[in-house]
Amino acid sequence: MEIRQILENKRSFLPLLLLGDEQEDMIARYLDLGTLLALYDGGVLRTVAVVTDEGGGVFELKNLATEPRSQRQGYGRAMVEHIAAVCRGRGTRLLAGTGDSPLTIPFYERLGFRESHRVKNFFTDHYDHPIYEAGRQLTDMAYLAMEL
Template sequence: MTDFEILPTATPPRDLLLLADEYDASVDDYIHRGVCYVARRGDETLGEYILLHTRPFTAEIVNLAVAPAHQRQGIATALIAHAARTARRAGLRRLEIGTGNSGLGQLALYERCGFRRTGIDRDYFRRYYPQPIFENGIECRHMVRLEMELP
């Protein structure tokens, strides 16, 4: 059982959004096209995600972030489970997510939560982001796409 609640919000915490996607223009592109959900304990925001209906029967988690002080406490896992339940209740059949090739921890988390790799958008970050991104000593060049079926 968790000691926090997950609620929709019309005012997503931008500092958290920028933890997961550091390019303001990218966040601006999707922030108002999806629904943001926040994990809160009292007045404290622990994490958030944005769920975007992308095409028939499909939604994508386009931003998932947990405040640094609360990472590795199961919050991201709870947010992903919430996204899957929310999408399933809306009649959707597939949930997608993407992350950079250098996001080794994110890839492991997503696969533990039931996502499977389905493709790579080559040089995505070089094409759409103004500055090179490095994580874990690796240049973040490609968007790794993952999905899960929602039974």
């Protein structure tokens, strides 16, 4: 496994980034401001993530997406653990914003995140179409935090 920082042609990763955030203009808001990381295994792209420095020792995981055939094989976990290790020397807190979904919240909790706060109606106010996960429409953004 190898994790690379992507400095050029970030938009070429959009097909995978759109799995983590379904709306391209939302990704455009943070892609150039953030650090894009790509995890490869056997020379094959498996997972991508975008992390931003929010200031004051706080980093935010804005997007985490694993290629569907590579899901549930530890690639997302490996990426989050890598990000936490890198941020640990530079900050005190790592945030992850996600929909209130039974698929994502437990994943982050297993990695040591705990709910921090919520942004009411985030998905209905900021997306041009309804977002569904696990058969349920997402409305609020749940922020989870990991103390570094």
